[in-house]
């Protein structure tokens with residue numbers, strides 16, 4: 001039997017905010033496989049919630065890290081470097097757009113909303129990876145969470161669709177840049193999962209009703225299934241895969257009508 005054994009490996013998971021967060025389900029799979037994990041929270045107001053969400057997972061540490069703050073990202077990795085010779089995994093599961101930019105007219109998207117959404121949801125992958133890569137001395141695997149609105153129109157997703165298109169392009173460029181260092185970079189494109197962020201998308205619950213009608217598997221996916229796919233991408237099981245976006249959407253993306 002082949003088991004995924006990540007004992008002795010270390011990873012950093014961003015984007016846990018509560019027990020529904022996709023990042024938490026990914027972290028649970030990594031922890032069950034033996035990986036030691038660091039977590040982040042975006043600001044002080046989320047600190048307790050995140051600590052509570054990860055309490056059962058014996059975290060190696062929990063950092064405040066607003067991904068818009070380059071100094072915080074740098075400081076966090078400096079601290080991790082003080083404790084570990086190498087890290088092996090990075091999970092990017094962070095996204096944000098001002099509420100008024102989600103839903104309504106795409107044409108009226110504001111410049112500031114665009115810049116904020118792309119800074120937090122897309123550029124942050126470059127920034128986190130830039131500081132994580134020097135620590136991935138034994139090779140590493142990085143994943144980022146994305147959504148099919150990067151490729152086709154999902155009404156209301158608006159600025160976040162642009163952010164996900166940019167994110168997927170960033171995944172490919174990072175994969176190219178870091179491949180010779182044996183650092184792989186991939187995306188996981190999930191179907192709708194009922195989380196705090198998702199509820200900010202107008203019509204999200206309707207979307208959850210629509211997916212099972214169209215998806216070949218005839219159902220929605222679970223956050224646990226995203227966790228399993230992430231575990232695959234973050235383990236040596238996927239050692240030949242980089243620059244890829246893996247859909248975990250019950251097959252929704254292959255159906256035209």
Ligand code: 0WD
Nearest residue numbers: 021022042066067094095145146147192193195196197198
């Ligand atoms: O249906 C879904 N839930 C899908 C989510 C389908 C496909 C993809 N995704 C993606 C999201 O776009 C995101 O990239 O998965 C990722 C994780 O999203 P999630 O698990 O659905 O959402 P949530 O549990 O809310 O975690 C995202 C977190 C933020 O949550 P809040 O709700 O507080 O905005 O991203 C974090 C924050 O904790 N975050 C930040 N972290 C650091 N710095 C920042 C920031 N500036 N802003 C938001």
